[in-house]
Amino acid sequence: MDREYILRLLRAQINVNGHIIGAAVGSGMTAKFAAMGGADLLLALSAGKYRIMGRSSFASYFCYGNSNEQVMEMGQRELFPIIKDTPIVFGLMANDPSLHLYEHLKAIKEAGFSGIVNFPTMALIDGQFREALEEEGNTYKQEVEAIHLARYLDLFTIAFVTTEEETRQMIEAGADVICVNLGLTKGGFLGPKRHLSIEDARRMTDKIYALCNEMNPDIIKMIYAGPANTPIDMQYMYQNTECQGYIGGSTFDRIPTERAIYNTMKAFKSYGDFDRNNPMTRLLDGDWNARTTVEFVQKYVEEHYMDEVILGDLALVAHVSPSYLSTRFKKETGASFTEYLIRYRVNKAKNLLKEKQNRCREVAENVGYKDYAQFSKIFKKYVGLSPKEYQRMALEEENQYKHKKSE
Template sequence: MKTLDRETIKKMLHAQINVNGHIIGAALGSGMTAKYVAMGGVDFIMALSAGKYRITGRSSYASYLCYGNSNDIVMELGTRELLPIIKNIPILFGILASDPEINLYEYIREIKMSGFAGIVNFPTLALIDGKFREALEEEGTSFEKEIEAIKLANYFDLFTVAFVTTEYEAKRMIDAGADAICVHLGLTKGGFLGAKKSLSLYDAHRMAEDIFKVCEEKNKDIIRMIYSGPASTPIDMKYMYQNTSCQGYIGGSTFERIPIERAIHNTTKAFKSYGEFNSEDLFVKAIDGSLNTADYTEMAKRYIEEHYMEVIQLRDLALVAHISPTYYSIRFKKDTGMSFTEYLIWFRLNKAKELLKNGKTSCKEIGMAVGYTDYVQFTKIFKKYIGVSPEIYRKQK
């Protein structure tokens, strides 16, 4: 089948923006996930080495290390798993432009001949900073190579998406002729392997809007997108669309890792508990994705009641409930009048007070029984909220 040319792709994407208000790209690592995001209506697919590492259970940052040849991984992924089964959807090649073993001109021509519709600069130096970035740039592994790759891709009539993190990088990529500028907000938060630290949505929208202003000033036709980071749910993206001039979203873990984690984890748990399976149970409804908004707080309160002695994190409950931790936190506070953390603390302390009254168990054991493995922490929290230490409370009661 003939590969979609650059102008056709641009017309298709701009039409989607005009009709739907935005477009969606998916950065993937397997033919199976590509098949189902295509069925879901994705507008283009990126073949990235990060996606292949993600599928093997590793962090996307593995693509920056010497575990394998990034370009070889992407070429095999694209030609063996994606191009044979995905039709009428552009597939972009995630190119490591600084690979010292390739001639960039010849390699981009090979990408074109292999059937890819475009390229994206990934792994990108835009995500590296500090002294390591300086050292890489000095020895020739540079962002300039990525700019050169975008220029060459234009020559070969390939559609181009440029990952950037600064206004300067955006300007350079626009001058190079990039068709879409994507503000990379960092690795996707959420799930078991997700980034534990990320930008706040507020900081993300300010960063994105500063870069989008540059895009609008230099070329109003350039497509403006963001990549994941803290924006890992439709609710998060609604905030970004409302507060920036963003026209599209590219997700990696959002469409691949997190749904797989959730499905496998929840399905296994469902089979594990088959003897007591109750379709009206809130956690069973969460597995089915049939929770109502009113159920979220009740589900959290019930989970705390049953697991207060264990480590409890709101983001895990949010994952099971298929909503963002931010929304879950806001919903919980609206329904209870206190934050999730405050509710959990008070629940544990009330349990501790009950145990202290019977006088049979040591204060340290009681702390552990209500979820505090660190006795000093337990004492500090007890005194802060109750007004006296556990020992004095026991004597008083």
């Protein structure tokens, strides 16, 4: 798709729907379903590839691989074969020292990408590290130059900015979209622990959009992620700023994938029991403490007393040693694990023996004892009667109770 067509399409979407949506993707799977869900733009970013690998988006800033090569390969192998009607924008690391910028931009266009976005971007790096990089010639101006050259080649351009000065430079370079990058997306397991508040994001965005309106009122204004990771967050931004669209990365791949895989696995692991107070669920959530671990064992005994129950297996699942679990269990319950399990089984057997139709041998098997002689010996030790004697006594008491009740 050429630049003019993309701009007409995006402005039409803004006029009709009020906003546009871009998805920063790292795989064909994410791209396919983002496009099916209505994404107006797809941004192929190396950060997306690292998110699919279970890493933070900032992994794209390290020397784990060549960002530009990763994006080119992703586009040719994963995106172009399955995405036909949605513009795909190349995430360009303009400060790659081995890059001939103009020639690479021509290769990007020839490969089939509709445009570029400056990512990984120097805008998200600060402090002494930023100063050291700039001393070596790695500057935000390189990204501005990339946008300028891309515009010359008639590529569609999105500029990530974080300050008014960066915005000024990108508008002068001819960027089609100014996207205020609000940092890593909050939420999920890999989300940052510190991030902008939604109100700080609004104030930052307002300043940048005011400059956009002053320099180029027709420029498309968007934001990227940060504290805005839900439709409610974006509703607030749309209502309180001049924002015309949202670009999400983790919002559309990492967080939904984390939740879907995590909850599906928990459903299979816990037989669909999503009770947050269930000890097994709490262990899966990483809530490992002495009391939770003991509750997990008690819950397991409650549900599996009829099967073979091995303390060592439970300790492995709870990520503790058998000796530690045994000690903690006795401290919390006042009984050893073996004593607790025997008493639980004997009490279950007593309830079953009160039913006339239940045979003693069947009761023994139903509470986890394959050897009836062993069951009978243990039962008599704890109850004072053999299973047959207990059943006979229980039935006589039941008959006497019914007789008295009928008189």
